[in-house]
Amino acid sequence: MKLRSKIASFLLSGSCAAAVCAQDLESLRIEGPAEVVENAQAVFVVYALFDNGLEYNVTLFSSLSLAPGDHAVIDPFGVFTAFEVSEDATEVLAAKFTFGDQTRQATQPVRIRDIGPARHGLLFDADLDRVHVEADLLNHLPLTLEAWVRLDSLWTDHMTVISNNRPFYWGHGIQINRSGHLGVMGHDFQEYSNAALTVGAWHHVAVVYDVGLYRLYLDAREVKTRTYSQQQPDARPYFWIGKNTADDGNTRERDFPGIIDEVRVWHLALEEDDLLCAMTKRLDGDEPGLVAYYRFDDAAGQHTVDATPFGHDGFLGGNDNPDGDRADPTWVISLAPLTNDTPDECGFDSCEAMVRLKVRCVDFKLIAKLQTLLPPGAELTLDNEGKRRQVVIDERGRGKATWREQFGLHTVYIVGCEDFVDAANCGP
Ligand SMILES: [Ca+2]
Ligand SMILES: [Ca+2]
Ligand SMILES: [Ca+2]
Numbered sequence: 001m002k003l004r005s006k007i008a009s010f011l012l013s014g015s016c017a018a019a020v021c022a023q024d025l026e027s028l029r030i031e032g033p034a035e036v037v038e039n040a041q042a043v044f045v046v047y048a049l050f051d052n053g054l055e056y057n058v059t060l061f062s063s064l065s066l067a068p069g070d071h072a073v074i075d076p077f078g079v080f081t082a083f084e085v086s087e088d089a090t091e092v093l094a095a096k097f098t099f100g101d102q103t104r105q106a107t108q109p110v111r112i113r114d115i116g117p118a119r120h121g122l123l124f125d126a127d128l129d130r131v132h133v134e135a136d137l138l139n140h141l142p143l144t145l146e147a148w149v150r151l152d153s154l155w156t157d158h159m160t161v162i163s164n165n166r167p168f169y170w171g172h173g174i175q176i177n178r179s180g181h182l183g184v185m186g187h188d189f190q191e192y193s194n195a196a197l198t199v200g201a202w203h204h205v206a207v208v209y210d211v212g213l214y215r216l217y218l219d220a221r222e223v224k225t226r227t228y229s230q231q232q233p234d235a236r237p238y239f240w241i242g243k244n245t246a247d248d249g250n251t252r253e254r255d256f257p258g259i260i261d262e263v264r265v266w267h268l269a270l271e272e273d274d275l276l277c278a279m280t281k282r283l284d285g286d287e288p289g290l291v292a293y294y295r296f297d298d299a300a301g302q303h304t305v306d307a308t309p310f311g312h313d314g315f316l317g318g319n320d321n322p323d324g325d326r327a328d329p330t331w332v333i334s335l336a337p338l339t340n341d342t343p344d345e346c347g348f349d350s351c352e353a354m355v356r357l358k359v360r361c362v363d364f365k366l367i368a369k370l371q372t373l374l375p376p377g378a379e380l381t382l383d384n385e386g387k388r389r390q391v392v393i394d395e396r397g398r399g400k401a402t403w404r405e406q407f408g409l410h411t412v413y414i415v416g417c418e419d420f421v422d423a424a425n426c427g428p
Pocket of ligand 1: 120
């Protein structure tokens with residue numbers, strides 16, 4: 001008798017009352033889900049039915065195997081781990097259990113569902129649900145906000161995708177009205193386009209706040225634009241996804257009914273071509289100008305990881321208590337139409353992440369200061385009449401280089417981004 005069978009015999013005989021002691025092993029069955037999504041886990045339990053009418057969990061005493069075994073693995077505890085698949089696949093889980101000289105087998109097919117690159121998203125119930133990000137990223141110009149959304153119903157004006165509004169004072173954000181029309185919030189206005197989203201369909205929504213104007217996009221097609229007198233944005237120093245930050249956290253209004261995925265915040269004014277190219281691709285997270293990026297593929301727990309190097313992670317609902325709260329959105333499978341294509345061809349130009357180069361001379365020392373949207377640790381080269389300096393960007397996006405004993409007029413530029421150029425006269 002094999003060891004695991006001996007252990008099973010011992011445990012089973014030790015756990016039954018004498019009058020109903022198991023004699024014969026009748027059958028075996030497997031309990032677990034018929035479907036597991038790719039990159040996910042599920043637990044399967046093997047039960048043995050004996051002639052005393054009782055069933056026992058014999059998972060640990062069974063030998064478990066998968067056929068063909070290409071798309072998943074199963075461990076001795078019954079934990080099934082599905083791999084990534086390019087299309088739906090099936091593994092047949094087989095369990096074999098021996099009790100004394102009796103052996104029984106059971107099989108169960110498990111479908112591994114290809115859920116695509118969008119993987120997971122968050123379902124908002126239009127009843128307080130939101131993601132909170134404690135970072136002052138929306139009080140910025142220029143700014144681009146984008147997301148994939150699937151509206152499940154139309155119920156109120158101003159269904160909010162993302163916002164940093166405060167009461168009686170608009171911040172920046174995207175919303176949808178009760179007719180499904182896509183709208184935008186600016187410093188002192190909220191306006192809607194004539195373009196409507198279809199309930200139940202996935203749409204890409206985006207707004208670009210450029211110098212003196214905004215441009216609103218539905219599925220990367222411009223649906224409204226207007227010039228306006230921009231003031232320094234000073235709404236909430238945090239933002240919400242799925243609910244308007246102007247609302248009291250306990251007021252059910254302007255809340256989003258449906259799924260939101262792939263939320264991106266840029267401190268750049270993206271062009272229509274950029275939006276069109278990148279909207280169906282998972283970004284790497286280090287694209288220049290991208291300051292927060294939520295793929296919502298976390299799939300569990302209270303936190304939403306920011307996939308950029310800046311670490312602006314969000315949390316679900318009113319707090320990140322592991323027990324959850326009423327304002328938590330729900331993790332769901334997302335079928336947002338992302339592809340497996342890489343964003344390389346979109347050609348995000350690191351020069352777009354340069355904000356300013358300023359050069360001055362003090363006591364024959366030439367000082368060049370850089371402001372960028374690059375992540376900390378990024379390196380750039382500055383050229384001063386052929387004398388080059390390597391600059392490492394700090395956590396505020398800044399960098400600095402100096403040259404001593406400089407005389408006369410000096411022109412400094414960023415190597416690779418020659419449009420960023422400045423000059424200073426060190427005299428005499
Ligand atoms: Ca996702
Ligand atoms: Ca809720
Ligand atoms: Ca919560």
